[in-house]
Amino acid sequence: xxxxxxxEAVEAPNYLTExxxxxxxxxxxDHKRIALLYIFGITGFFVIGxxxxxxxxxxLLTPATDLVDPETYNKLFTAHGxxxxxxxxxxxxxxxxxxxxxxxxxxxxxxxxxxxxxxxWYVYMAGGAITLYAIASxxxxxxxxxxxxxxTVYSTTHVAAAAIxxxxxxxxxxxxxxxxxxxxxxxxxxxxxxxxxxxxxxxxYATSVVMILGTPVLAVTLLMVLVERVFGVGxxxxxxxxxxxxxxxxxxxxxxxxxxxxxxxxxxVVSELIAAFSRKAVFGYVFVAFSSIAIAVLGFLVWGHHMFxxxxxxxxxxxxxxxxxxxxxxxxxxxxxxxxxxxxxxxxWETPLIYxxxxxxxxxIGGLTGLFVAALGIDVHVTDTYFVIAHFHYxxxxxxxxxxxxxxxxxxxxxxxxxxxxxLAKAAALIVFLGFNLTFFPQFVLGWLxxxxxxxxxxxxxxxxxxxxxxxxxxxxxxxxxxxVYLTWSWKYGPRAGANPWRAxxxxxxxxxPPPTHNFEVTPIVTHKAYDYAGxxxxxxxx
Amino acid sequence: MASESxxxxxxxxxxxxxxxxxxxxMWLFLATEVLFxxxxxxxxxxxxxxxxxxxxxxxxxxxxxxxxxxTAVLFTSCLTMSLAIRSMSQGNQFRTYVLLLITIGIGLxxxxxxxxxxxxxxxxxxxxxxxxxxxxxxxxxxxxxxxYYFVLTGLHVIHLSIGIGITAVMAVRTAIGRFSASWHTPLxxxxxxxxxxxxxxxxxxxxxxxxxxxx
Amino acid sequence: MISxxxxxxxxxxxxxxxxxxxxxxxxxxxxxxxxxxxxxALAIAAMQGAILALVMMHGLFEKVLVRLIxxxxxxxxxxxxxxxxxxxxxxGWVPIAGK
Numbered sequence: 001x002x003x004x005x006x007x008e009a010v011e012a013p014n015y016l017t018e019x020x021x022x023x024x025x026x027x028x029x030d031h032k033r034i035a036l037l038y039i040f041g042i043t044g045f046f047v048i049g050x051x052x053x054x055x056x057x058x059x060l061l062t063p064a065t066d067l068v069d070p071e072t073y074n075k076l077f078t079a080h081g082x083x084x085x086x087x088x089x090x091x092x093x094x095x096x097x098x099x100x101x102x103x104x105x106x107x108x109x110x111x112x113x114x115x116x117x118x119x120x121w122y123v124y125m126a127g128g129a130i131t132l133y134a135i136a137s138x139x140x141x142x143x144x145x146x147x148x149x150x151x152t153v154y155s156t157t158h159v160a161a162a163a164i165x166x167x168x169x170x171x172x173x174x175x176x177x178x179x180x181x182x183x184x185x186x187x188x189x190x191x192x193x194x195x196x197x198x199x200x201x202x203x204x205y206a207t208s209v210v211m212i213l214g215t216p217v218l219a220v221t222l223l224m225v226l227v228e229r230v231f232g233v234g235x236x237x238x239x240x241x242x243x244x245x246x247x248x249x250x251x252x253x254x255x256x257x258x259x260x261x262x263x264x265x266x267x268x269v270v271s272e273l274i275a276a277f278s279r280k281a282v283f284g285y286v287f288v289a290f291s292s293i294a295i296a297v298l299g300f301l302v303w304g305h306h307m308f309x310x311x312x313x314x315x316x317x318x319x320x321x322x323x324x325x326x327x328x329x330x331x332x333x334x335x336x337x338x339x340x341x342x343x344x345x346x347x348x349w350e351t352p353l354i355y356x357x358x359x360x361x362x363x364x365i366g367g368l369t370g371l372f373v374a375a376l377g378i379d380v381h382v383t384d385t386y387f388v389i390a391h392f393h394y395x396x397x398x399x400x401x402x403x404x405x406x407x408x409x410x411x412x413x414x415x416x417x418x419x420x421x422x423x424l425a426k427a428a429a430l431i432v433f434l435g436f437n438l439t440f441f442p443q444f445v446l447g448w449l450x451x452x453x454x455x456x457x458x459x460x461x462x463x464x465x466x467x468x469x470x471x472x473x474x475x476x477x478x479x480x481x482x483x484x485v486y487l488t489w490s491w492k493y494g495p496r497a498g499a500n501p502w503r504a505x506x507x508x509x510x511x512x513x514p515p516p517t518h519n520f521e522v523t524p525i526v527t528h529k530a531y532d533y534a535g536x537x538x539x540x541x542x543x
Numbered sequence: 544m545a546s547e548s549x550x551x552x553x554x555x556x557x558x559x560x561x562x563x564x565x566x567x568x569m570w571l572f573l574a575t576e577v578l579f580x581x582x583x584x585x586x587x588x589x590x591x592x593x594x595x596x597x598x599x600x601x602x603x604x605x606x607x608x609x610x611x612x613x614t615a616v617l618f619t620s621c622l623t624m625s626l627a628i629r630s631m632s633q634g635n636q637f638r639t640y641v642l643l644l645i646t647i648g649i650g651l652x653x654x655x656x657x658x659x660x661x662x663x664x665x666x667x668x669x670x671x672x673x674x675x676x677x678x679x680x681x682x683x684x685x686x687x688x689x690x691y692y693f694v695l696t697g698l699h700v701i702h703l704s705i706g707i708g709i710t711a712v713m714a715v716r717t718a719i720g721r722f723s724a725s726w727h728t729p730l731x732x733x734x735x736x737x738x739x740x741x742x743x744x745x746x747x748x749x750x751x752x753x754x755x756x757x758x
Numbered sequence: 759m760i761s762x763x764x765x766x767x768x769x770x771x772x773x774x775x776x777x778x779x780x781x782x783x784x785x786x787x788x789x790x791x792x793x794x795x796x797x798x799a800l801a802i803a804a805m806q807g808a809i810l811a812l813v814m815m816h817g818l819f820e821k822v823l824v825r826l827i828x829x830x831x832x833x834x835x836x837x838x839x840x841x842x843x844x845x846x847x848x849x850g851w852v853p854i855a856g857k
Contacts, residue, residue, distance in 0.1 A: 548811070551835075558836070566820065566824065567823060567824060569826055569829070570824050570827045570828065573831070574830065574831035574834075577831040577832070577834075578831065578834060578838070581834075581835040581838055582838065585834075585838055585839050587768065588843065588853055589843065589846050591796075592843075592846065592847075594844075603818065607784075611780065611784055614780050615777060615780060615841045616779070617774060620768070621773070621814055622769055622773040624814075625764075626803035629766065629851075631767070734814075734815070737815075738810045738811070738815045739810075739811075739815070740815045742810050742811065744799075745803040745806040745807055745810075746800070748780075748803065749783070749796075749799035749800050749802065749803035750796070750799070753784075753787045753795065753796070753799040756784065757787060757788055757790040757795065758790065
């Protein structure tokens with residue numbers, strides 16, 4: 001308590017120091033504290049999913065199934081998929097950076113529905129606990145996609161528990177999305193018109209719309225899987241005349257838009273980083289804003305591209321294929337606009353920018369390979385091979401995770417009041433970039449050569465590429481472990497940061513670091529457009 | 544206590560602003576419910592297209608009288624709920640309280656009738672997964688129809704029960720004077736939810752009961 | 759915007775309308791019209807839903823955002839329905855097994 005009094009003499013109370021004790025954290029309705037609660041959960045699940053991946057890659061060092069038996073391998077890739085998709089990627093940026101920053105960026109004192117926000121965390125943790133129980137008590141072997149009738153009739157693993165856990169975390173997702181939509185509509189400060197909002201908000205709005213409209217279908221699909229499994233009735237299995245492809249339609253109706261839930265927030269982060277570290281407004285702001293909405297909408301029209309070889313009709317497949325090409329357009333627009341923003345900008349080579357530029361390159365590769373798999377003919381060759389795995393990992397890891405790390409570093413001074421160690425952070429970013437490419441680029445080649453996914457064994461001629469991939473994964477693991485260590489270290493020992501260490505535009509930089517509990521003493525009135533570096537030179541202390 | 548619930552939460556500019564926000568939040572939640580039930584309707588639609596005859600036979604297992612009465616019962620509860628909210632907006636606390644209690648009673652009557660129906664199905668051995676027998680040529684499709692019937696009406700009953708629970712809480716809060724003519728947003732929002740549950744029932748009646756009417 | 763006070767008469771009229779539609783759908787159901795039966799039943803359900811949403815839930819009087827939300831939800835359901843059915847309806851159109 002003496003140490004606390006000393007700090008209070010030096011600085012005004014902020015959201016971290018204002019109240020103490022475990023109850024003030026577990027019963028908080030402050031969006032900033034809830035964001036930290038989520039960071040704790042998200043990081044834990046990332047580690048669990050990462051361990052599963054590590055074990056898989058260790059198994060794949062040799063062509064034979066020697067480290068684990070095939071059933072265990074099935075459980076490993078299922079655990080990796082379920083944990084990474086539902087408990088890490090879908091919630092990551094929205095519940096951490098989104099929760100923390102959205103009220104600050106729009107000039108509000110909190111989200112519209114703070115208690116709902118806290119409830120969403122408890123639902124998330126409950127879902128996580130149940131799923132971890134399923135994994136720890138023997139695992140699930142259906143793959144994160146739960147295809148029927150294996151998952152409903154023939155699998156002897158804890159499918160029901162996993163389904164319940166995911167069902168719950170889906171509701172957490174809906175609560176978060178609902179809160180964000182209501183907040184962005186209702187709580188913008190005076191003068192903060194839609195087209196003066198930072199692009200981070202547009203991305204999160206689009207993400208929230210996808211969460212609201214897609215997740216309920218996943219929920220009801222998992223419910224049907226539960227009913228079929230528990231009561232032994234054939235909704236999705238052929239005994240009673242059920243259609244396994246119907247399950248796939250319903251599952252992918254959510255799970256395809258889910259990948260946009262996973263990437264849109266990261267794109268929002270990248271917009272912020274590019275603008276801040278080029279000291280320029282994002283080129284084509286309106287186009288980037290509407291691209292977020294377009295991705296959200298078009299993303300709902302393409303789910304059948306996961307079912308080209310599953311038995312859907314040819315005409316339906318053709319329609320989904322053409323629609324899948326259209327969804328690449330708004331993503332490309334964003335990449336062009338970010339590049340144009342960097343051009344002739346005043347570039348500052350900070351760690352967040354390294355992650356952002358890494359994002360642009362890797363996301364582009366991932367996106368282009370998406371066009372490959374969207375083509376019916378090529379997909380017949382590469383579907384269910386490592387080509388698809390490399391494609392989506394380039395976007396999810398090379399894209400979404402790098403955006404998350406970049407954003408975490410960029411806003412770390414605001415969240416913690418401290419700066420991270422710069423040299424170490426840059427080194428970690430480069431290690432991540434190197435490790436990532438070593439891990440996943442060989443997988444494009446392996447997939448093209450024909451190596452199937454979800455197999456623990458493979459022909460010996462592919463061992464070399466698999467060894468490179470595993471080596472890369474180890475390096476990537478080191479790259480992820482470094483921020484975990486130095487960010488935690490900097491919480492207590494890092495140099496203190498001022499309100500606006502990056503001299504960036506945005507309302508979040510107008511409040512102290514860390515912010516006070518109620519964010520703004522007086523509701524700000526917004527008169528500048530977004531990223532008005534040109535018009536705000538004096539205020540930001542730029543020459 | 545009344546002033547605590549009337550108090551403007553710090554993030555809102557005015558009571559109207561706060562009320563609007565609650566309404567938007569509830570409508571967004573109902574949008575998720577449309578997709579939730581919608582997923583089941585789509586599955587039902589696909590199977591009905593493939594197995595029309597079997598599904599019609601399944602519909603013949605429905606007790607049309609109870610189904611139709613239940614529909615009228617729910618409509619009545621919607622009327623009483625709307626009148627309850629209207630009473631509150633006129634400041635008539637007692638009338639609101641009574642109308643809310645009537646609404647709850649009618650809701651419970653619906654559930655009672657529903658369980659009577661479920662019991663008839665059980666007696667007739669038409670409960671998939673628990674006790675199902677059929678001598679029809681289309682037994683598989685009939686069972687599939689009944690699976691959708693039990694899941695959809697079951698979900699509807701769960702939603703209705705939650706609605707009854709929330710309405711009961713609202714009735715208590717009305718009785719102790721938490722609401723006023725100018726502020727009764729939780730009550731309005733409860734009403735929106737209640738009516739939505741009835742909309743779902745309208746469609747359940749159409750797909751499960753109507754096909755069984757004709758020979 | 760504090761919620762406006764509605765006349766009892768509107769609610770009672772809506773109620774009568776709902777019951778009337780119920781009676782209509784029950785009567786029409788006795789006539790065997792083949793596939794038209796389901797179409798009629800759903801159309802009547804939609805009308806009942808519209809009365810509930812627009813009058814009893816005050817959908818007609820809410821702000822634009824709320825009406826956009828209603829429209830959006832219906833549109834998205836339509837997307838789910840249409841694209842799923844597009845698969846099932848077009849199966850077997852190409853003389854290749856399994857397509």
